[in-house]
Every structure is written in structure tokens, then in C-alpha cells.
Amino acid sequence: MxxxxxxxxxxxxxxxxxxxxxxxxxxxxxxxxxxxxxTNFKGFGTYDFVGLRNYMDLFTxxxxxxxxxxxxxxxxVATIVTNVISLLLALGLNSRIKGKTFLRAAYFVPxxxxxxxxxxxxxxxxxxxxPGIGEALGIKALEGSMLxxxxxxxxAIVIVCxxxxxxxxxxxxxxxxxxxxxxxxEAGDLDGATGWKKFRYLTFPLIIPFFTINMVLCVKNxxxxxxxxxxxxxxxxxxxxxxxxxxxxxxxxxxxxxxYQSANAVVFFIVIVAISVAQMSISxxxxxxx
Amino acid sequence: xxxxxxxxxxxxxxxLAAAILLGCGSDENSGKTEIEILQYKPEAAAYFDxxxxxxxxSHDDIxxxxxxxxxxxxxxxxxxxxxxxxxxxxxxxxxxxxxxxxADILADVSDYPGMADIKxxxxxxxxxxxxxxxxGTYGVPYVANAAGILYNKDMFEEHGWEIPESWGELMDLxxxxxxxxxxxxxxxxxxxWTCLAPWNSLAVDLAPADTCKQVNAGxxxxxxxxxxxxxxxxxxxSYGPEDPVAYGYNDACTAFARGESAMYPIGSxxxxxxxxxxxxxxxxSFVTPGNDDASKNTLNSGVDLxxxxxxxxxxxxxxxxVLDFLLEDANxxxxxxxxxxxxxKEGDFELAPMLDGMKSYIxxxxxxxxxxxYYPSEMAVDAQIQTLLINxxxxxxLAKFDKDWTRYNRxxxxxxxxxxxxxxxxx
Amino acid sequence: xxxxxKARVNWPIxxxxxIGLITVAFPLYxxxxxxxxxxxEMTNSISGILSLPAHWSLSNFAQAMELTDFWxxxxxSLLVTVTTVVLCILLHSLMxxxxxxxxxxxxFYNIVYLFIVSGMFVPFAILMMPLAKQTAEMHLDNWAGVIxxxxxxxxxxxxxxxTGYLVNIPIALEExxxxxxxxxxxxxxxxxxxxxxxxxATVAVITALAVWNDVMTPLIIMSGKGxxxxxxxxLTFQTQFGTNYNLxxxxxxxxxxxIIIFYVICQKQIINGVVNGAVK
Numbered sequence: 001m002x003x004x005x006x007x008x009x010x011x012x013x014x015x016x017x018x019x020x021x022x023x024x025x026x027x028x029x030x031x032x033x034x035x036x037x038x039t040n041f042k043g044f045g046t047y048d049f050v051g052l053r054n055y056m057d058l059f060t061x062x063x064x065x066x067x068x069x070x071x072x073x074x075x076x077v078a079t080i081v082t083n084v085i086s087l088l089l090a091l092g093l094n095s096r097i098k099g100k101t102f103l104r105a106a107y108f109v110p111x112x113x114x115x116x117x118x119x120x121x122x123x124x125x126x127x128x129x130x131p132g133i134g135e136a137l138g139i140k141a142l143e144g145s146m147l148x149x150x151x152x153x154x155x156a157i158v159i160v161c162x163x164x165x166x167x168x169x170x171x172x173x174x175x176x177x178x179x180x181x182x183x184x185x186e187a188g189d190l191d192g193a194t195g196w197k198k199f200r201y202l203t204f205p206l207i208i209p210f211f212t213i214n215m216v217l218c219v220k221n222x223x224x225x226x227x228x229x230x231x232x233x234x235x236x237x238x239x240x241x242x243x244x245x246x247x248x249x250x251x252x253x254x255x256x257x258x259x260y261q262s263a264n265a266v267v268f269f270i271v272i273v274a275i276s277v278a279q280m281s282i283s284x285x286x287x288x289x290x
Numbered sequence: 291x292x293x294x295x296x297x298x299x300x301x302x303x304x305x306l307a308a309a310i311l312l313g314c315g316s317d318e319n320s321g322k323t324e325i326e327i328l329q330y331k332p333e334a335a336a337y338f339d340x341x342x343x344x345x346x347x348s349h350d351d352i353x354x355x356x357x358x359x360x361x362x363x364x365x366x367x368x369x370x371x372x373x374x375x376x377x378x379x380x381x382x383x384x385x386x387x388x389x390x391x392x393a394d395i396l397a398d399v400s401d402y403p404g405m406a407d408i409k410x411x412x413x414x415x416x417x418x419x420x421x422x423x424x425x426g427t428y429g430v431p432y433v434a435n436a437a438g439i440l441y442n443k444d445m446f447e448e449h450g451w452e453i454p455e456s457w458g459e460l461m462d463l464x465x466x467x468x469x470x471x472x473x474x475x476x477x478x479x480x481x482x483w484t485c486l487a488p489w490n491s492l493a494v495d496l497a498p499a500d501t502c503k504q505v506n507a508g509x510x511x512x513x514x515x516x517x518x519x520x521x522x523x524x525x526x527x528s529y530g531p532e533d534p535v536a537y538g539y540n541d542a543c544t545a546f547a548r549g550e551s552a553m554y555p556i557g558s559x560x561x562x563x564x565x566x567x568x569x570x571x572x573x574x575s576f577v578t579p580g581n582d583d584a585s586k587n588t589l590n591s592g593v594d595l596x597x598x599x600x601x602x603x604x605x606x607x608x609x610x611x612v613l614d615f616l617l618e619d620a621n622x623x624x625x626x627x628x629x630x631x632x633x634x635k636e637g638d639f640e641l642a643p644m645l646d647g648m649k650s651y652i653x654x655x656x657x658x659x660x661x662x663x664y665y666p667s668e669m670a671v672d673a674q675i676q677t678l679l680i681n682x683x684x685x686x687x688l689a690k691f692d693k694d695w696t697r698y699n700r701x702x703x704x705x706x707x708x709x710x711x712x713x714x715x716x717x
Numbered sequence: 718x719x720x721x722x723k724a725r726v727n728w729p730i731x732x733x734x735x736i737g738l739i740t741v742a743f744p745l746y747x748x749x750x751x752x753x754x755x756x757x758e759m760t761n762s763i764s765g766i767l768s769l770p771a772h773w774s775l776s777n778f779a780q781a782m783e784l785t786d787f788w789x790x791x792x793x794s795l796l797v798t799v800t801t802v803v804l805c806i807l808l809h810s811l812m813x814x815x816x817x818x819x820x821x822x823x824x825f826y827n828i829v830y831l832f833i834v835s836g837m838f839v840p841f842a843i844l845m846m847p848l849a850k851q852t853a854e855m856h857l858d859n860w861a862g863v864i865x866x867x868x869x870x871x872x873x874x875x876x877x878x879x880t881g882y883l884v885n886i887p888i889a890l891e892e893x894x895x896x897x898x899x900x901x902x903x904x905x906x907x908x909x910x911x912x913x914x915x916x917x918a919t920v921a922v923i924t925a926l927a928v929w930n931d932v933m934t935p936l937i938i939m940s941g942k943g944x945x946x947x948x949x950x951x952l953t954f955q956t957q958f959g960t961n962y963n964l965x966x967x968x969x970x971x972x973x974x975x976i977i978i979f980y981v982i983c984q985k986q987i988i989n990g991v992v993n994g995a996v997k
Contacts, residue, residue, distance in 0.1 A: 011826075014815040016871070018808055019829060025848070025869040026836045030849035040701060043846065044370035045393025061697075063776065078954050089737075097731040105981050109741050111926060114948070114969045116955060120540075120751075120962055121744045123480070124766060127536050132763050145536035147480060150680070163740065168923060172878070175803040175919040175987050179885040209881040220837055234482045237535050239670065239679040246973065248842040254363065255668030256389055258699075258846065259941075265843035272838040328941075333956040359941035360952030361932075368849040368937045372858075540960065544761050566756040707819035 013020050037262035054263035063242065064264060068271075071243045074154055075222035078161045082218055083211075086166045090173030091199070104174075111167035118126065119231025122160050123147065150240035153233055157241055160228045165221060169214045176210030177203070212283040222270050244268050322353040323608045328369070329380025330362040331595060333502075333562075337628045345615050352608045369454065370395065375602035376387050377609050383412075383431070383593030384663040388419045391428045396598045397693060398426030399482040400535050404617050412593055412634040415659045418500065421702055422535050422709040429596040430613055432633035436575070436648050437491050437557035437660070440564075443572035445472075446649060453576045453585040453647060457522065464529040466553050476551035477527065477534035478542030485675040486662050488526050488578070491590040493519045494658040495580025502664035505695060506706040512695060515689040518686045522580060526555065535680055538561075547571055558630055559594075561644050575645040575646040589651035592660045669698040720764070752777055759962065776892060781968035785950035794946040797860060797935075798928045801867040805875055805924050806917050813879025814905050818888075820880070830880065837873035842932065849937050863938050870934075871924050878923075882916040883909075918986035922979070929976050932996035947972045 037054055041047035058064050093104055126146045134142025146152040175266075180203055204211075227243040229235060235242040235250075244264070252261025329338060335358035342356045347555055357376075359365050361385070364377065375395070381387055390396050399405065405413070405427065412431035420428075446453075454460040461583065464474040478484050495500075497515045527534060530551075537545070539600045540563070546554040547568035554560070577589050597616065599609045615621065622633055623640065630642040632652055641649060651657060665671045674694070678687040696703065746767075751759075751771040760766060779971075781787070819826035829975075852862045886909065894904045932948045951972070954965035 007895075010901040011815040011819055014811050015826070015829060018812045019833070021865075022833055022836065022869055022872055023852075024837065025866055026844070029844045029847035029851055030839055032851075033843035036846070037842075042389060042393070043367050045389070045395060057900060089734075092730050092734050095730050096725050096727045097734060098726055098728075099731070099735075101981060101984065103734050104984050105737070105977055106738055106741055108977065108980050109745060109973070112930070112973050113744070114930065114951065114961075114972070116951075116960070116965055117748055118744075120966075121747050123538060124747070125744075127480075127538075127541065128761065128763050128766070144533060148533050148535035148680075168926070171919055171922055171987075176914045177884075178915045178987060179882070188976050198682065206885070209884050213877055213881050216837075217874065224823070224840060234672055235670070236480065236676050238483050238680055239673045242673075245840060245842065248840055250670075251668035252369065252842055253845065256385070256666055257668045262843055265840040269839055269843070275836045331956075332953065333959070340887075357941055358956075360949065362941070364936060365941045368846070368940050371846050371849050374940075508784070540962075541761055544759055548760060551964040557958075559958040565962065566959070567759055569757065587966060601862065 033262050034266055037266050039259045041259040042256040043258040046255075047259065050259070054260045055267070057260065058263055060269060063239070063247065064244075066239065067242045067247050068242045069277055070154060070241060071225065071245075072225055074158055074161070074225060075219055078158045078222045079215065079218040081162045082165050082169055083214055083250060085162065086169035086214070087173055087211075089152055089166065089170045090177060091203075093170065094177045107170060108167045110164050113164075115227045115231045118160065118164060118228075121231060122156070122163075126156050131142070146231055148237055151237040153237055153241050155235075157225070157228055157232060161222060161225060163184065164228070165218065169218065172210055172214050172217075173207065175208040180206045208283065212280060215279055215283065218278065219275060220272065223275075224270075322351060323605050325352055325354050325378065325605070325608050325612050326365060326376040326613070327354070327356040327378040327380060328362065328376040328598070329356065329358055329595070329597075330366070330382065331380065331629075332358050332360045332362065334358065334595075334625065334629055337625055340624075341616065341621060345612065349436050349611070349615075352611060354612055373602075375600040377603040377605075378597050378599050378612065380431075380432070380597050383416055383419060383429070383596055383659070385419075385666055387416070387596070387598070388421050388664075389430060391419075391424060392421045394599060394690065396428040397601045397603060397606065398428065399430060399599055400427040402430060402613065404610070407617070407635050407637070409634055409636055411655045412655060415593055416596065418503070418659065419663060422705055429593075429598040430617075431593045432595045432597055432616065432622070433593075433629070433631035434591050434634055434657075435557055435559055436589055436632055436645065436652070436657075437487055438577045438590060438648060439491070439555045440546070440558075440560065440573055440575045440644070441553045441647075442546070442549060442551075443574045451552075454579050455587075456579050456582045458582050460579050461525070468529065473531060473551040474529040474553055475526065476537075476542045476545045476554050476620065477541040478537045479535045479676055479679060480541075480674050481539040482538055482672040483668075484539050484542070484556065484677060485672045485692065486660075487557060488523055489675050490660045490662055491555065491578035492522050492526070492580045493661040495578065495587050495589045496522065497661065499658045501661065503706075505692075506703050506717070507710060508700065508703075508707065512691045516688060516691065519580075519685065520678060520687055524679065524684070525683055526566045535676065539665055543567065543661070558632075558642075558644060561642075562631055567597050573644045574647045575644055577651055589648055589657040590660060591632065591652070591657040592663055593634065596634075607673040650684055666698045666702075669694055748966050748970060751962060752970050754963055756961060756963055777967040778962050781954075781964045781971065784953055784964065785947065785968055786945065786949075787950075787968075787971065790945045790947045790950040791975070792945050792973075793860075794929060794948075794972075797867075797946060798925050801864050801871075801928050802921050802925050804864065804868050805871055806920060809872055809875035809920065810879050810910060810913055810917065811905065812872070813876050813883060814909055815882035816876065817880035830876070833876050834873045837877070841870075845933070845937055849940070852938050858938055858940065859943060860939075863935050866933075866934055866938065867924075867928055871927065875920050875924065878920055879913065879916060882913060886912055915987045917981040922983045925979055926976060929972075950962060952991065 038049055038051065039047040040050050059113055089107060093107065097103065099216065131143050134140070146156040224245050225243045226249060228240055229246045231245050233241045235246055248261045248265050248268070252258045252265070325595060327338075338356040338358050342354050345352075345354045366381075376476060381390075408431055412434060413427060416427065416429050416431060417423075449467075451463060451466065452459075454463045467474045477488075493516070496518045498504065501512070501515045503508070504515075519647065531537065539560075542554060542556075543560055543563045544567050546549060547564045554564075555578065558575060564573060565571060577587055579587050581587050597613055599606060603609050617635060619637060619639075625631060626633055626639055626641065630644060632641065632645065633639045641652070645652070662671060671691075674687065674690060678684065719945060750767070752850075753773055755771070758765075758771060816826050816830045820830045848866065852858050852866070853860075857865065890908055890912070891904050894908050899907065930948055932952070935946055935949055951965065951968050954961050954968065
């Protein structure tokens, strides 16, 4: 009995200080930020409380609506693309291949290149190289720049986002694959399970926690997309690629509507938490089923 | 147990390292008055480092620190939030200045003796930027920039093209250039902010200088004032590359430097980027002729860098001494040479050659501030102009401009109208 | 044994992976070529940008190193990154253990878990101004503050990772240790912490990468006082109206090397520390 209490105390002694740290540097500033969302604070100087005005304005602002639609569309497509490719890549990099270390390092590179480099290279690619290929092959759809057309610019952003994030997701999947014991495969081999079946019934159930982690991280990262927008389109063309974070940063921090964009950030926070909780509870149900 | 020790050792080392890092970086200059300048142009950092060094070498009573950090605007904002104000800030004459004056962050410098040497037109520009008229002066204009149309001098000489002085002449010139198989203009509208360059230089010619203030006072609308600017902007863009939104600022600079177009409507600030690609290039510029009556045209010029003493500055006398030093002719000339800038001070300064075509306007003081200095950045007027240039719908653009303006300037409009009620609308 | 391994190399997958590498190799090729070129060699034509530089000279790299005060900035970046990673691994794995082992049966720990993980979704922009103020009030507007904030910022993600990993570690291991009379604290460091090695490596890579590239936190917390990290110093290449891509690319390539080396080392740990090996 003493043992159980002892262990309970240890868990508490670990949890409380770390939790306090978290509250101090995350929760308290968040609360201060929420307070700003009820003011007309510009980011400097004095301010007045304006009640719920900022929140009311949010719902009548077509730009905010547009940014939600764009961001959610981007997040869904980029999450799917990234997860499919990085799972395949992780399986590939985890199998018996030649040049494993080299390949793993090489596929990691996109994650490290700075936004300036990624922006320049992909802008070049979409402005000159892709239309060049389109012309050479006579594919009409590719002849114009994807970045100057408001119906295709978001696809270009998806490509860049996926290209950069695949590396991190792959690492997480690879570390997940390490928890799959060899004997599971050996058992599978005896049963004659191969390829897809082996993955579907043996590997995948064991890496579901990692699948959940990756889905949550992807959704989070893509919903908060900012760097890629700044590097590629600056919200254009025709304001079609203004993400939510883009508005929060540019209008709230560089511009003068800090209070208003704080309200936007609060609503956005609630939306992402809701999406992620839903996602995690769905995945955990799946985990139980399997 | 061993592992626990190892961990505490690592922690201790980490703490120690942090402590050492904290320790350095604090240098004391006891007894001297400390003056700190925070200025927003990192590209001029080398110049300001030199000024700092020379100032400190020649002054015993004041110690000057000039920081020219990257992303200074973010740094300024965070320091304002912390109420940790530098003594002097170096900023541009745009809407942020308006906000800072309105927020009482800046001190009145009308008692600064050096103010007498500053060109009145630039002092007026700052005055006009105040949201509601306020007694006093809140910034010392240092240098200005100018925007119009850059042109490839060698190409112009080779073909015998003349500098256009009216809108008709500009259109004729474009036709002529086009007929010789050369692209008249290059644009880089993928970087939305560049959409403002042709817009501003046309708007100063075609709309009243105080359009935004008039709208705030409820006296006119943008639909009435900006239609011609919007239409002429579209005409100008039709002489550019087929899909100008495909290219960025850097693409346009590179293309112009490589002789892919004869002209490039942008400010003088683009010259270093162009010369980087083609150091041999002969670039000159002319004022965008928006009107058919040449006498109505005006140079688009605004305060690029001013120094404003903050209200929190404890020793204004020392701050003024620093300003005196910065405004010494030799120092100002050094800045002009370094940054191709236009001085805001009266006197005989030598201008960069790429400003030759604008010289007469600069000397006669025929200039008007950028209209975008009144636009709140969150309204994203640049992106709205980009939209106009893509779908070419002038009516929709103007209607949205008026609608968005009232939305984003709600508080300013309220302040202006309250002020006018109290003080009477007469200016 | 050697023969057997060789026979089992999966060639189709190896070849596919090498083909896929083109998506990385092409941008990297462009980066390298641009880093060696002079600004006067920059063009808007495809053949122009893909061509090799006229002269292979390291002058861009030398100049970039000078402009960013490379060794100093690198030192600062390394120090911040290493300290953050060490603290994160120690504190977050502990937290992951305490929360992960209890959240299934304790409401309190479940709430703590959700509370911290949801912190991941707080847009940084809303925290920026309050944090700038708070850290100044607490005299943490320095490296210590930056590191502390990193430990807090990456806690949600790392907690998610550690608790996720813990699910696959059989509880029987700890129970066996407890029967032998070991305390919970001791059990963690003796048994769980070593088993989590692959996850430590993963956390190290992800955290290090985020810290290594981060500009915003040091920018707002130190507000231009104090010394630069590499990404802060690299802002020098971008001013409002001009960017020297050649120098910038050279500088980014230099900054790439340490993190790639770190990644390769960590990768080895991820593979070597296979759980089933530890179970045996």
C-alpha cells in the first residue's frame, strides 16, 4: 500500500512543477492575449475595452471567412498528401535497402532549408520551369504560372507545404516502425502474409499511435500555415491564399489591429482544438477496435 | 543513482552556460549620458555604425548607441509593449508614424533649432500625416525617397526616345517602344507591395494630395477621386509582360537589369537590387506623367527616414546634440551617397545620378507624399490593386475600396469627425 | 550472415527511393549552384539558372560568414539548441511518463494531458506581445528566457510523442522492477528512459530543427539586444527592397551542415535502440 502512495507522490512531484512552468509561459500569456481581444489595442499605446465588438466583426468580415475556407482546404489536402507519401517513404526507408543512411539524410534535407531558399526555388519552379515544361510538352494547363492564377495558387502552396513537411512525418513514422517487433513479421511470414495484407493487418495497427500523432501535427501545422505563404504568394493572387495565421501576423502584429486579430486568434484556437480533439477521439476509437 | 547524477550535471552545465551568456553583453559607460537610437533601415547599418563611432570619439559627455537590427519594426513594437523606449527612433513617414504620434509615444521637437534647416515641404508632409491636427512637430525628416519610372538610359539614347512629359507622350512612347519589339515595362506584381509603385506615382498626379483626409472627413469618396488613377494604372500595365502577376519583385529587377524592358515603374530604392545584377547599367528616372497638362504633374516623394525623439527620452538636449551630428552636411551627404537618397535638409547636396530626371522637381519642391502612407496596412490596398490588375474591374475595385476604407478606418474616421465637430470643419 | 543480408536487399524499393530523390536533389542542386554564382550571373531563363557557375569560388561563403559573424552566431545557435534539446528530453520524457502511465485511469492526468497538448494550438501571434512584456518583467529577456520558452513551446508536441510511444512499452517491465523494490523514480531512469531511446532521438531531431530555424522567439524576447543566432544573423541578406540571394544561399548551406550531421547521428539511435531488442 505504501508503495502505491509513494509512486503516486512521485508522479505528482514530476507533474506539478512542469505543469506550473507551462501555465506560467503558455496559459497566462494566453489569458492576457484573450483580454486584448476585447480591446481596440493597436499593439502599442493606450486602448479601450470594446466589449464583444471584435468578435461580432469577425463574423461579418469576408476576408476572415475566405481565409478559413482557404486554410481548411489547404490543411485537408496537404495532410492527406503528406501522410500518404511519408508513410510510404518511411516503409521504404525502413526496409532492407542499400544506402540507408544516405537516403535517410537526403530525404531529411527539405525540412532544413530556410524559407528564403524554399521560396526562391519554388517561385522559380512555378514561374519559369513548370511553364517551360508545359510548353515543351504542349500541355496547355501548365503553360501559365500556377502562382498567378487564383484557382491554382493554393495547389502550389500544398505542394510546397507537403514537400517541406514530409521529412518530419517520415521521421515519426520511422520511429514508430521501430516499435514493431521483428517476430510479428516472422509470424506474418509463416502465415504467408505479404505486401498490402502484411501492412494492413500487422504493421498498421501497431503504428496507429504514430498515425494519430502525425495527423494531429499535420493538421496543426497546415492550419497554422504562414511561412510558405510569405515565401510564395504573400496572400495573392487576388487575396486567394491569405491563411488565418497570415492575417493574424500581418494585420495584428505588423498592422494596427492587434485587438481584432487577437479575437481572430482566439476563435481560431478554439476551432483547431475542436478539430484535433475530434480527430484524436476518432483515432482512439479506431485503436480500440483493432 | 548514477544516471540521476549525470542528469543533474548536465542541468548544472546548462544553467551555467546560460548564466555566462547572461553575464556578457553589459558594458557600462558610467557618468555619460546614454542616448540610444533604434532605426529601421538595416541596409544602412554600416553607415550608422560609422556615425556611432565618430560621434563617440568626438563627444565626452554623451555615449551614443545606434542599433540597426533586422526586422526593426517587430523589435520596436515589442519594446513599446515593454515600455522600454529608445531615446530616438528612426522610422519612415507612413501610417505607423501617424499611430505613434496619436499614441503620444513621440515628443514635440518644434523647439529643436536644427528644424529651421529642414525643407518645409517635408515638415508639411509629416504634419499632414497626423490623424487629427496636433500642436508641435514630432519628427525630424532626414532623407526622402522618390518614385516614378526608372528607364534604361543607354537603350533610350540608342533609339532616340525622349522623356515623356505628359500622359499622351507616355502612351505614344510605349507604342513606339512596342513597335520596335521591345517590352515597354516590366512588373513584379506577385510581390503584392510592388502594385503600389505605379499606383502611387499616378495617384499623386490625378487625385488630391489629401484624398484620404477628405474621405475621413466625409467630404468625398474614393470612387470619385480614384477612378482615373485606376483606369490609367490598367493602361500602364497593358504595356507590361503578358502575365505580370507571375513575376516577383526580384524577377522584375533582374529582367530590367538584363534589358528585357525599357522602363520599370518603381522607386529609386530598387536601384541597388538592379545594379547587383548588372553593375554597368545606366539607370535614370523620370516623374510619372499622369496628366496631359505637364504643369499638373508632381513628383511622388515621401519621408523615407526621420528621427523622432520619444516622449520617454530623459535628456532631450543630448538627443538634439546627436541629431545635430547626424544632420551635419558631411554626414548627411555620406548617407545620400550610400543609399541614393534625397536629403530633407536645405543645402547644396550632390544627388545620385539615377535621380537626374527628377532633379528639377526636387529642387523646386514640387512633390507630393505617397498616398499609401495614409492606408492602414491591414486593409491590404496592395492586394486590392493586384486584384484590380488581374480582373480589370474598376467599378468593383472602387466600390470595395470605399467599403473597406470605412471598415478599417472606423476609429480614425470617428476621431477626425469628433475633432471637426469640436473645432469646426474649416482647416 | 553477410551473404544472407546481401541477398535480402530490396532492390526495387532501393531504386524507387533513388528515383524519388530527384525531388530533393533538384532544389538542392539549384541552391548549391546559386550559392556559388555571382549576382551578375542571375537570370530569369531556365538554362541560365541551371547552368554551372562561371567560377567555382568560395568567396560567397567567406563573405556570408563574415556578414553573419558566422562562428559567433553558430556558437549561440549550438548552445541554445543543445541546451533546449537536453532539457526537453529530460523534462518532457518525465512528464510523458507521469502523464502517459496515469491518464487512462486518472481524470486529473487526463485533463493535464489534454490541457498541455491543446497548448500546441495556441497561435504564437497571440502570445507574442504578452510574452514580450512578461519576460521583461521577470528579467528573462535573454537566452535563459528564450530557452525556457522553447521548453514550454515544444512541451505539447513532445508530450504527445512520448505518451504515444509509451503505449507500446509493456507495463510488465516496470512491474517486474517494482517487485524488485525499485521506486517509481528509479524505475523510470533505469528502465523506461533507456527504452525510450528511439523517441528521444526523434524528439531531439524535431526539437533541434525547430529551434535551429526559429527567428521569432529570440527576436521578440531579446528585442535586438544580445547576440544573434544564425537565423537572426541571416536576416541581414533580406532587406525591404533587396535580397542578395547568392550570399543568402551560401549562408543557408553552411547552416544546413550541423543539423544534417546531428540528424544522421540521431537516426542511428532511432534504429539501434529498437524496442524489441530492449525487451529481450
